[in-house]
Amino acid sequence: MSSARKLLRALVVGGLTAALVAPAAAASAQPSESELTERITKSSTELEKVVESYNRLNEEIKDTKAAVADLSVKLGPLEEQLEQRRAEIGVLAAEAYKTGGLSAADALLHPGGADSLVARLGTVDHLIRDRERQISGFDEAQRELAEQKAVLDSTLAKQTAQAKELANGKKKIEADLAKLYDLRREAYGSPTTAGSSYTGKVPAVSGQAGAAVRYAYGAIGKPYVWAGEGPNGYDCSGLTLAAWKAGGKSLPHNAAMQWDATARISRSALKPGDLVFYSGLGHVGLFVGDGKIIHAPSAGDSVKLVSVDIMTPYGYGRVR
Structure with a gap:
């Protein structure tokens, strides 16, 4: 066999081998951390909808x-x-x-x-x-x-x-x-993220809203617990329920039902103690002033103090 033929054969066989090996290698590649985070976020959002449906059924x-x-x-x-x-x-x-x-x-x-x-x-x-x-x-x-x-x-x-x-x-x-x-x-490397309690200054807010805000600050660092309303863990509507219970008001354990139970307000009218709703009424947090909310994010996470724009708000409600 001529050297030219041998070279051609080697190229063809090598190319075929590469074609067979490359897809297998790609298929077995591990997803990156950013890809996993994206999947976690998607799964958390879907799970929260199921949890809120469960909470609504519990209320019914x-x-x-x-x-x-x-x-x-x-x-x-x-x-x-x-x-x-x-x-x-x-x-x-x-x-x-x-x-x-x-x-x-x-x-x-x-x-x-x-x-x-x-x-x-x-x-x-x-x-x-x-x-x-x-x-x-x-x-x-x-x-x-x-x-x-x-x-x-x-x-x-x-x-x-x-x-x-x-x-x-x-x-x-x-x-x-x-x-x-x-x-x-x-x-x-862990199914849950350990949270730490809040050690900063709690804003001075008077009245029933102040009691709700102080309670929410005290919940920071506690784990997300689906269908939980404290004191050891919370889901999103369970946290706002518990905070306003401390403020002497009763709310249902479901974000959409809390929307129905509150008065509509504009963003410019937000005051500490007001509720901020997200994800088509699938999530809710407590506004504490200075452009921030306290909320129970999702399973595996803990109660956090974050920007009110962590997600695009759906709307705002004032507890009556």
């Missing part, structure tokens, strides 16, 4: 449980009222038997329409008014009891469905957390 379940308790309280007196009506009709039936015979008693114990009832009991005129009042009360109590029981049954069914949905949501969050922690371990 609280409302459902309160409705069940309220209905249960109402049912007791209704059942007693119905029994009382039955007893009253029994007394009237006995009196009708003595006064007007078996036909009148039978009419009282088996009431039909109001018009036919009056006609059949014409022989006991002195009982008509009492009879109509008692039977009308009996029917009304029976109808109200049936309606309330139907509402209770529906609410209990809703509660069961919500509990199942909540359990499924928890499984998904735990699975997503495991993936996120693996990414953080790969990028930073």
Whole structure:
């Protein structure tokens, strides 16, 4: 074989080998820290949406449980009222038997329409008014009891469905957390970032907003805990909830619901204690003045004092 042919063959074989090896090498290349950070940020954002959905469902379940308790309280007196009506009709039936015979008693114990009832009991005129009042009360109590029981049954069914949905949501969050922690371990060598408490000067803010601001500063460095509302860890809406609880105000544990519970204000009107919303109402932080918020960022991180423009704000709310 000529030297030219040998050279050509070496180039072809070498080129083919390079073509086969290069993709494999590229496929096995480890992602850079910046690429991992980008994936972590994306996963954290998606996870926060799931967590906030979980929090909203938890708030709805609280409302459902309160409705069940309220209905249960109402049912007791209704059942007693119905029994009382039955007893009253029994007394009237006995009196009708003595006064007007078996036909009148039978009419009282088996009431039909109001018009036919009056006609059949014409022989006991002195009982008509009492009879109509008692039977009308009996029917009304029976109808109200049936309606309330139907509402209770529906609410209990809703509660069961919500509990199942909540359990499924928890499984998904735990699975997503495991993936996120693996990414953080790969990028930073640890699944979580240790935070440090705030040692600087806390701004002097008066009133209820001041109590909320001081609480938020005290939470700096504590870990993000999904569905957490303190005192050892928080998610975003759990932190704002806990801060304003210290300020004597009640907020739901969900960013979108906190948006609904607050008054709209402009950025120029921001005061310490106001809430700043992000990510299409998927995230919230507490404004503390000087262009900064305190927020619980995401899983694996800790509560931080950061610029209000850490993300593009969605809007601003004042606790009422």
